[in-house]
Amino acid sequence: MADIILETTGLSMRFGGVTAVDNVDFQLREKELRCLIGPNGAGKSTFFKCLTGILKPSAGEVFLDDQETTGWDPHRVAGLGIGIKTQVPSVMDGLSVHENIWLSARRRSSVAEANRKTGEVIDRINLGGLAYKELGQLAHGERQRVELGIVMAGNPWLILLDEPAAGMTGEEVEHMSDIIRELNRNAAVIIVEHDMQFIRSIASKVTVFYRGAVLMEDDVSVVLSDPTVRDVYLGKKA
Amino acid sequence: MQSQMIKSMVGPAFAAILIMCLLPVVLETYTLTLLVVYGMLGLSLGLIWGYGGILCFGQAAFFGLGAYSYAIAAINIGESTVPVFIGILVPAVVAFLLGAMMFYGRLADVYMGVITLVFTLILFRFMNSTAGPDFVIGKARLGGFNGIPGYQTLNVPGFPDEYIYGDALYYLAFSLLIVIYLLLRWFLKTSFGRTAIAIRENEERVELMGYDVRIRKTLLFSLGGGIAGLAGVLYANWAEIVTPGLFSLGQSAEIIIWCIVGGLGMLVGPIFGGMLIGLMKFLLGQQSMIDNTLILGLVLVLFVLFLPKGVVPTVSKWLPTGRTKSRKRRRKSQGRSRKSEA
Numbered sequence: 122m123a124d125i126i127l128e129t130t131g132l133s134m135r136f137g138g139v140t141a142v143d144n145v146d147f148q149l150r151e152k153e154l155r156c157l158i159g160p161n162g163a164g165k166s167t168f169f170k171c172l173t174g175i176l177k178p179s180a181g182e183v184f185l186d187d188q189e190t191t192g193w194d195p196h197r198v199a200g201l202g203i204g205i206k207t208q209v210p211s212v213m214d215g216l217s218v219h220e221n222i223w224l225s226a227r228r229r230s231s232v233a234e235a236n237r238k239t240g241e242v243i244d245r246i247n248l249g250g251l252a253y254k255e256l257g258q259l260a261h262g263e264r265q266r267v268e269l270g271i272v273m274a275g276n277p278w279l280i281l282l283d284e285p286a287a288g289m290t291g292e293e294v295e296h297m298s299d300i301i302r303e304l305n306r307n308a309a310v311i312i313v314e315h316d317m318q319f320i321r322s323i324a325s326k327v328t329v330f331y332r333g334a335v336l337m338e339d340d341v342s343v344v345l346s347d348p349t350v351r352d353v354y355l356g357k358k359a
Numbered sequence: 360m361q362s363q364m365i366k367s368m369v370g371p372a373f374a375a376i377l378i379m380c381l382l383p384v385v386l387e388t389y390t391l392t393l394l395v396v397y398g399m400l401g402l403s404l405g406l407i408w409g410y411g412g413i414l415c416f417g418q419a420a421f422f423g424l425g426a427y428s429y430a431i432a433a434i435n436i437g438e439s440t441v442p443v444f445i446g447i448l449v450p451a452v453v454a455f456l457l458g459a460m461m462f463y464g465r466l467a468d469v470y471m472g473v474i475t476l477v478f479t480l481i482l483f484r485f486m487n488s489t490a491g492p493d494f495v496i497g498k499a500r501l502g503g504f505n506g507i508p509g510y511q512t513l514n515v516p517g518f519p520d521e522y523i524y525g526d527a528l529y530y531l532a533f534s535l536l537i538v539i540y541l542l543l544r545w546f547l548k549t550s551f552g553r554t555a556i557a558i559r560e561n562e563e564r565v566e567l568m569g570y571d572v573r574i575r576k577t578l579l580f581s582l583g584g585g586i587a588g589l590a591g592v593l594y595a596n597w598a599e600i601v602t603p604g605l606f607s608l609g610q611s612a613e614i615i616i617w618c619i620v621g622g623l624g625m626l627v628g629p630i631f632g633g634m635l636i637g638l639m640k641f642l643l644g645q646q647s648m649i650d651n652t653l654i655l656g657l658v659l660v661l662f663v664l665f666l667p668k669g670v671v672p673t674v675s676k677w678l679p680t681g682r683t684k685s686r687k688r689r690r691k692s693q694g695r696s697r698k699s700e701a
């Protein structure tokens with residue numbers, strides 16, 4: 122199956138007695154857009170961290186683009202061409218918007234190319250007027266956009282976004298879904314999100330996490346009308 | 360880009376040369392040389408701490424290693440050119456190995472501090488215990504707490520009898536400081552330099568961009584070690600004797616104070632801090648009423664309380680250029696203490 126670009130088999134992550142990710146088999150096709158949902162503490166962020174190498178899984182394997190990458194360091198995983206937005210915004214507050222994005226662009230291209238790409242990305246995320254402002258002085262939503270810009274600038278073929286819409290205004294969310302759809306033309310995307318409105322708007326296949334394991338995986342309409350999923354979200358026992 | 364870069368350096372270069380020529384009017388070059396050495400040593404820590412975010416409690420170790428390596432090589436070789444390079448290379452390599460151990464081992468900052476501290480202590484102890492005749496490297500006896508005297512001092516390359524000392528040593532040391540300063544300014548504008556600053560800001564993000572943080576920190580640490588080594592070489596030529604006191608914890612702590620007083624996140628800050636405190640110690644040394652260390656401690660406390668950003672960043676905010684802008688910025692970015700301008 123050549124067009125599977127991400128696969129995990131029996132992936133597990135335990136912290137002492139807590140099993141945060143429990144025996145997850147997951148597959149993602151080229152240029153697919155996938156939403157990951159599930160209540161707080163379901164293990165979505167931990168699953169991401171195992172994919173990106175921030176955490177070393179306790180068991181199971183990760184394959185990216187037909188290579189096994191289990192236990193790789195984050196910079197090696199990212200170097201393959203994977204863009205990552207963590208749940209807690211991770212940006213360089215003491216540097217300018219331009220510098221933040223330029224550094225990402227520079228990783229896999231020449232200085233001239235990085236300069237060009239940086240301008241392009243800053244325009245795309247509508248931060249042209251703030252390009253040389255220090256990030257620490259920007260509003261929360263603007264910083265989220267910069268982090269998305271950092272991801273875009275790396276020209277990734279796989280993008281992992283952990284709650285990218287958190288704390289954004291409705292308008293900002295809309296702008297961001299446009300960007301995500303655009304990115305999706307050249308890259309596969311996995312998004313962790315709680316906002317059902319948002320998930321519906323980018324309509325795609327949804328994977329539901331519950332207590333570290335995959336509860337179900339189906340089209341957005343099927344999943345959202347499923348009684349078990351609703352129970353899980355309302356906190357009842359599945 | 361390149362020509363712009365060179366243009367932006369002409370001003371600082373001229374200013375530095377002017378200062379170099381004017382200082383001898385007010386102070387003896389003998390004293391000034393030592394201040395320049397301190398400035399360079401401050402710069403070495405300011406680079407790795409202020410730009411790489413690596414707080415090293417053992418910068419004196421690299422300083423001492425530079426001085427000792429020079430002295431030992433000079434005794435064995437005679438002519439000073441090769442020993443100078445050895446005096447830079449040995450600490451740079453040691454810093455590389457120590458850095459690799461710390462950064463590849465992913466030690467937390469606290470443990471890094473402890474390791475660099477212990478490393479300095481070990482060198483200090485070891486050098487103190489090398490008094491016997493068994494401790495020789497080639498023709499050089501390590502001499503324990505007496506140190507090593509009587510080695511070949513700097514000479515014009517290729518002419519072992521043409522010594523560089525006194526005024527000439529001062530101008531040479533200051534010129535080297537200027538060259539290093541300008542090279543570092545350039546370095547911080549390169550892609551490598553820019554990633555180093557980014558690592559200070561957010562290591563995880565730089566990793567997630569796909570950069571290998573460990574090798575970059577190790578190389579930066581090694582660069583800092585090499586510069587401290589050169590300062591050590593110059594010191595060895597100024598003092599004409601090297602002793603284990605170079606490795607003392609007091610010396611290491613003092614370099615940290617220089618950086619705090621001068622200001623981090625700007626290359627001139629730690630240079631200025633080193634020279635200023637050096638001068639203060641010199642002036643205090645001429646009286647014996649109050650204990651030196653006491654005053655140094657007092658100065659540190661006062662700075663941390665009232666001028667936490669250090670002299671240079673604070674003063675440069677008062678300068679007329681961009682005055683209103685920087686004021687506004689300061690108000691907004693309260694609590695952030697580092698700026699990424701050189």
Ligand SMILES: Nc1ncnc2c1ncn2[C@@H]1O[C@H](COP(=O)(O)OP(=O)(O)O)[C@@H](O)[C@H]1O
Binds near residue numbers: 141160163166168
């Ligand atoms: N570093 C850690 N140490 C211990 N437990 C952790 C750690 N990270 C996450 N967990 C636990 O793992 C579970 C899953 O957390 P997380 O992946 O953040 O969930 P989600 O992102 O779906 O809200 C939670 O019970 C959380 O407390």
Ligand SMILES: [Mg+2]
Binds near residue numbers: 165166
């Ligand atoms: Mg989460």
